Each structure stands twice: as structure tokens, then as C-alpha cells.
Amino acid sequence: MYKILIVEDDATIAEAIRKHIQSWGLEARCVEDFRNVLAEFAELDPQLVLLDISLPFYNGYHWCGEIRKVSQVPIMFISSAGDNMNIVMAMNMGGDDFIAKPFDLNVLTAKIQAILRRTYHFAGQVKVLEHRGALLNTSDASLTYQGQHIELTKNDYRILQALMENKGRVVSRDTLMQRLWETDSFVDENTLTVNMTRLRKKLDAAGLKDFILTKKGWGYLVE
Numbered sequence: 001m002y003k004i005l006i007v008e009d010d011a012t013i014a015e016a017i018r019k020h021i022q023s024w025g026l027e028a029r030c031v032e033d034f035r036n037v038l039a040e041f042a043e044l045d046p047q048l049v050l051l052d053i054s055l056p057f058y059n060g061y062h063w064c065g066e067i068r069k070v071s072q073v074p075i076m077f078i079s080s081a082g083d084n085m086n087i088v089m090a091m092n093m094g095g096d097d098f099i100a101k102p103f104d105l106n107v108l109t110a111k112i113q114a115i116l117r118r119t120y121h122f123a124g125q126v127k128v129l130e131h132r133g134a135l136l137n138t139s140d141a142s143l144t145y146q147g148q149h150i151e152l153t154k155n156d157y158r159i160l161q162a163l164m165e166n167k168g169r170v171v172s173r174d175t176l177m178q179r180l181w182e183t184d185s186f187v188d189e190n191t192l193t194v195n196m197t198r199l200r201k202k203l204d205a206a207g208l209k210d211f212i213l214t215k216k217g218w219g220y221l222v223e
Contacts, residue, residue: 002116004028005046007037007063008078009055013101017050017078020105021112038064038070042130046073048115051095053079053086061093068094070128070135070144074115078103129164131222134208136164137166150206155180155195163212163222172219 004021006028009016021028031040041049049067053060064075077090080101087098097115097219099108129136130149134145141157143150152160161169162179177192196212203211213221 001025001027002048002110002167003044003046005044005049006030007034007049007051007055007060009034016105017108020109023024024109024113026112034058036133038066038135039130039133041067042128042135043071045127046087047120048112049073049075050078050112051075053077053090061089064090064093064095066147069147070137070142074119076111076115076159084149087160129161129167131164131167132208132211134203134211145206145208148206150202156199156202159195159199163220166221168221168223170215170218170221174219176219 004026006014006021006128007018008017008030011030018028018030029044029046030148031041031048033040035058037055037058051064054165055063060079061170063076067073067075068172074096075094076097076098076099077087077095078101079086079090090098097111099111127138129138134143134150136143136157137160141154143152143157143160158179159176162176173192180195182190200212211222213223
């Protein structure tokens with residue numbers, strides 16, 4: 001089932017859109033925390049974003065730019081500011097479509113279905129993992145945090161992917177070594193410790209202190 005993230009601060013409009021979309025067999029969620037839209041985006045991992053321009057704290061152009069740093073998911077702007085300048089700016093910021101308020105919900109749904117067909121008929125879906133505001137894009141093995149790109153080695157990425165896919169659960173050292181061993185030469189426990197130490201220093205330097213926790217005798221986790 002395709003998932004739609006609705007970034008609209010008018011609760012009445014947002015709920016009407018959500019109910020209509022779900023009546024067509026799609027999953028939809030309305031953003032609740034407009035300070036942390038990117039975190040809710042990563043948590044839902046949607047296949048389409050409906051994005052208003054006028055929002056609390058940061059406008060839709062800001063959030064479009066932030067999403068584009070980590071994902072190429074389709075973004076449709078929904079706004080009462082439907083003049084040519086705003087439409088052009090929305091497209092230039094990375095938007096894929098624009099529908100002006102007030103709009104017919106059936107027309108909106110038709111546009112959504114058309115974008116989903118165009119985007120996902122031949123292409124696979126991109127998954128983004130999130131923890132404490134850090135976003136790990138599994139399509140290009142990139143990590144971003146507060147607008148900065150953190151360089152990862154192959155082993156850095158494999159360790160983070162294993163931990164973030166199991167957020168809140170301990171991942172054993174054996175599991176992590178197996179994840180590294182799948183494509184590299186055998187990794188012993190000392191090599192894993194060295195890799196983990198280097199990764200932690202990298203995360204600390206980026207402002208992600210204590211991002212990876214150690215459970216002695218068990219393994220590692222993010223929580």
C-alpha cells in the first residue's frame with residue numbers, strides 16, 4: 001500500500017484529505033509536529049508528500065529542500081498561493097506538481113494516482129532510516145544530520161544500517177560481523193571494535209554523541 005504524508009497545518013483540510021485518500025485504498029498520515037517534519041517523513045517513509053507552502057516555523061519550500069537532500073520521493077505542493085511565481089518556485093525547489101486551493105478532492109486524488117503510477121511503475125521504492133534526526137538513505141548509503149553530509153565507509157554504512165533497522169533492539173556482535181562478512185573478507189572481533197570506534201568518533205564530531213550504545217556481553221543498539 002502506498003503511503004502519503006500530508007504536510008498541512010489547517011487541521012480541517014488535512015483531515016479531509018486524509019480521509020478521502022484512505023477511501024481510495026491509500027495510507028495517509030498528517031504531520032503533527034511542524035518543527036520536525038523531516039523526522040515524521042523518515043518515520044513514515046512515504047511514497048508521496050503533499051506539502052503546503054504556508055506552515056508554522058518553516059515554510060514548505062524549506063521542507064521541500066530538506067527532503068530533497070535525502071530523497072527523490074515525489075512532492076506535490078498544495079497551496080492557496082497559486083500564482084505563477086509560487087508555482088515556478090515550487091517546481092524549481094524540487095516539487096513534482098502543484099494544485100491550488102480550493103481544489104476538488106477527486107481531482108487531487110487523480111493527480112496523486114498519476115504521480116504514483118509514473119514514479120513507481122518501473123522504479124523501486126527508496127527507504128530512509130531515521131534516528132535522533134540523522135537520516136540514512138539506503139539508496140545511496142548517505143547519512144545526513146542537520147543539513148550536513150557525513151561521509152561513510154562501506155563498513156560504516158553496514159553497521160549503521162543494521163542498527164537503525166533494529167532501532168531499540170540490541171544487535172549482537174556476531175550479527176554485525178556477519179553483516180560485514182557478507183561482502184568483505186572475514187571480520188574478527190577486534191576489527192569490528194576498530195570499525196565501531198572510528199564510526200563513533202565520526203558521529204561524535206557531527207554532533208551525534210552517544211548515538212550508538214554498548215550493551216556489554218550482548219552487542220550494540222541505537223535507542
